[in-house]
Amino acid sequence: MIVRFLIAVFVLSYGISACEPSTAADPDSAADPDSTVASAGSPGNVLLIVSDDLKASVLGCYGDEVCETPNLDRLASQGTVFERAYCQGTWCAPSRTSFMHGRYTDKKNVTLGEQLQRHGANAIRVGKIFHMRVPGDIIDGTDGADVPECWTRRFNAQGPEAHTPGEYACLNLNIVTESLLNRQSTRMPHRMFVSVKADGTGTDQADYKATSKAVEILGESHDAPFFLAVGLVRPHYPMVAPRDYFTPYGIERIQMPANWDDDTSDIPKPGLASTRNDQNPIGKYPDNQKRMWGAYYASVTFMDDQVGRILSALENSPYADNTTVIFTSDHGYHLGEHGFWQKSNLHEEVVRVPLVIRTPTSKPARTDSFVELVDLYPTVCDLMGTPIPDAAEGLSLRSVLDDPSQELRPDALSIHKGASLRNDHWHYMRYDNGSEELYDMVNDPGEITNLAKDAEHAKTLAQLSQRLDQRLGK
Secondary structure (H helix, E strand, C coil), rough: CCCCCCCCCCCCCCCCCCCCCCCCHHHHHHCCCCCCCCCCCCEEEEEEEEEEEECHHHHHHCCCCCCHHHHHHHHHHEEEEEEECCCCCCCCHHHHHHHHHHHCCCCCCCCHHHHHHCCCCCCEEEECCCCCCCCCCHCCCCCCCCCCHCCCCCCCCCHHHHHCEEEEEEEECEEEEEECCCCCCCCCCCCHHHHECCCCCCCHHHHHHHHHHHHHHHHCCCCCEEEEEEEEEEEECEEEHHHHHHHHHHHHHHCCCCCCCCCCCCCHHHHHCCCCCCCHHHHHHHHHHHHHHHHHHHHHHHHHHHHHHHHHHHCCCCCCEEEEEEEEEECCEEHHHEEEEEEECHHHHEECCCCCEEEECCEEEEEEEEEHHHHHHHHHHHHCCEECCCCCCCCHHHHHHHCCCCCCEEEEEEEEEEEEEEEEEEEEEEEEEEEEEECCCCCCCCCCCCCCCHHHHHHHHHHHHHHHHCCCCC
C-alpha cells in the first residue's frame, strides 16, 4: 500500500502571541544526534520565507505578465530560480511537517530547528511555519501544530482575516457587502471563495505584523548564527488585502487558464479536487471565477510587499553579507484549472512550487534540476555548517547552487491519496485504489489528456510505475 502522510495532531495554545523557549525533544522519538554526515558548509545565517498556497506560475519571475511581484522578481534576479521544485504533501500540514523534519512521510528525525540548536545556532519562528489553521489560528493568535522545541524563540502574528472592515465578497455565493455581520469566515467550502478589499493600509493584517517582527529581529544583535523562519499566510484564503491592491486586477485583465473548462471525464475519482465547478456554485459565475484570480493576485502582491520589507531590513543590517535567503511555498493551488479549486491533489498546479535561493555569493541563475521541499532541511544545515542527520531523506541543494546545470535527481515525488512522479517528459500518478493518470508534459503541459489507458503508452506506464515503487521504497 502506498505510504500515506501522517497528519499532525493540532495542539492549540490559546492567547499566546510570543512564546518562551522550550525544552529539548524526546530522544526516544528523535534521530540519534551523533548519527550524522559532515556538512561542507561554513557557518552563516539563513532567512527562510514561506508563503502559503502560492502557485509558482503567478510570479513575474516564473513568467506571469499580470501579477505584480517586484520584490520577489528582484530576489530572483540576484539568486537561483528553481524551475522544477515540487512539494511532498499537497496541503499545509503534511507539506510543512515533511520539510521541517526532512522526511517524506513521517517525523522520524529531529526538527530542523532542533538540529541547528544542537550545533550552536538559534532558530527563530515568526508566523506560520508548521501548520496553523487559516483563518482560525490567525484570528485567535494561537500556535496550531507548531513544535515548540524546534525554536529558540517563536512569535504568532494575529489578524482579523475575513472580519477586516471593507468590501467583503463570498464569490461562490455571489454575495458582496460592506457589513461585518454574517461573514463566511470559517465554514467550508464557502470560506475558500472569500475576499476582502480592506479599508486602511494593511497594518492590521497578520502578514504585516509578522513582517514587522522579522524586521525587528534583523535589527537585533545576534551572538550566534541564526535561522529565521518567517511564515506569511497570503495568498491563502480569505484573500484579504487593502483596496488599492485589487485595482490592477479587474476582470478585463484576467484570462482563465487554457484548461479551465471542466476536464474530469478521464480523471479517476481520487484525482478529482474536492471543490470543482460541477459541484460548487462558483461554476455558475464565470465573472466571479475571474474575480477569484484578481483577489488571489491582490493577495500575492500584498505578500510580495512584505517580502520587500524583510529584504530591505536584511540588506540594511549587519547580516547582509553572511545570510542566505530562501523563498518558497508549502504547495501550489488550483484556480479553475480542470474546473478545480483549492489544493489537495497531484496535478501540476498543486505540486509545483516556487523556490528561489540567494546566497551571499550568488550570481543570477536558473536551474531545471528536479528538487523537492524535503531538500530544504539538508540545504539549511549545509549552508549553516551544521551536520546533516542520517535520518534526513532530502539532498542538499548546495551543489546546484554552485553549478545550476547539475542534475540533483531525475524526478520528483509527491504524495496524496497515492503518489506522483514528475520527470522531464512525463507526469505519472498512481492512487491507493490502483487507478492511474499519465500526462505527456512536453506536448500536453496543461494535463488535458490522460494517457494511462492508452495501449501505445503501456511500456512507459510500466516503467514509471516501477520507478515510483523505487522512490517509495517498495
